[in-house]
Amino acid sequence: MKASLYLAAAAASLAVAAPAAAQDADRTGDIQVRVLATAVLPDGEINNVDFDDFGLPANSQTEASDNITPTASIEYFISNNFSLETIAGVSQHDVDGVGGLAGLEVVSDAQLIPATLTAKYHVDLAPGVKPYIGAGPAYFIWFNDDAGAGITPLGVTDADLSNEFGVALQAGVDFAFADSGFGISLDAKRYFIDTTATFSANGTDVFATDHTLDPWVLSAGVNFTF
Structure with missing residues (x-):
């Protein structure tokens, strides 16, 4: 995967830079809070139809809308170079049809909480310049995920995106x-996560698709260290 290769290259660069890095004051025990503007850029593609009692058109496909939203993070430095970080924020997305579903809004105004915890490795590359890499688990929580205006006239009354x-x-x-x-902070995350969208008509499931x-998730903003 390209994202994995990019981040692996970043890790290698940091590892090479580390021995010669200029050292700032030890941050062990510090807490850093960041306030960020964040662009959330999902895919949303259907990769499997689990069942279809509805009669989806041929070549049905979907895409999810992008969103820019405020987020915050809090980070604790276990040592000078290692920290744990969690983020807080809510992002809103529509799922729109393409291909056989072109022009139809499939899911409307779904709200996403991307609960995330990452372990990060920092390098004092130069005084005041601290690049890092990280990785960790994430849990996507969806709410207010309603059937879109494009499919409710066809009899679909509800949509549910699974938490994963x-x-x-x-x-x-x-x-x-x-x-x-x-x-100032600049941050990029790539998530690897799916969801199953289940659509129902008056309480009866009529089709489900894996996405x-x-x-x-690209962020820029300010940081405060205590």
Whole structure:
């Protein structure tokens, strides 16, 4: 996978840089809070039809909308170079039809909580410049996932996206302004996670589809270290 290769290359670069890295003050025990603007860029493609009592058109396919949303993270430094980070935020997405479903909104205004915990390795590349890589588990929680306006006239009354576990890979850099505790952060995550969308008509399931999400989640913002 390209994302895995990119992050592996980043890891190799950090490992090479580490012996010569300039060392800032030890951050063991520090807490860093980040406030970010985040672009959530999912796929949303159907990769399997589990069952279809509805009669989906031939070549039916879907795509999920992108979204920009505020997020926050909190990070604890176990040692100078290792930390644990979790994020908080909600992202809203539609699922729209393409191919045989072109022009139809399939899922409307679904809300996503991407619960994530990553373990991160940091390098003091230069004074105030701290690139990092990370990885960890994620759990996507969906709510307010309603049938879209494009399929409700066809008799579908409800849609449900399954909550699922997955994995997140992460890379980024923190820039610190002297000893002020204030800085700027750039962060990129790639999630590997799917969901199953189940559609019903008056309480009876009529079709279900498995979807690849695998979003890129790109963030920029400010950080505060205590």
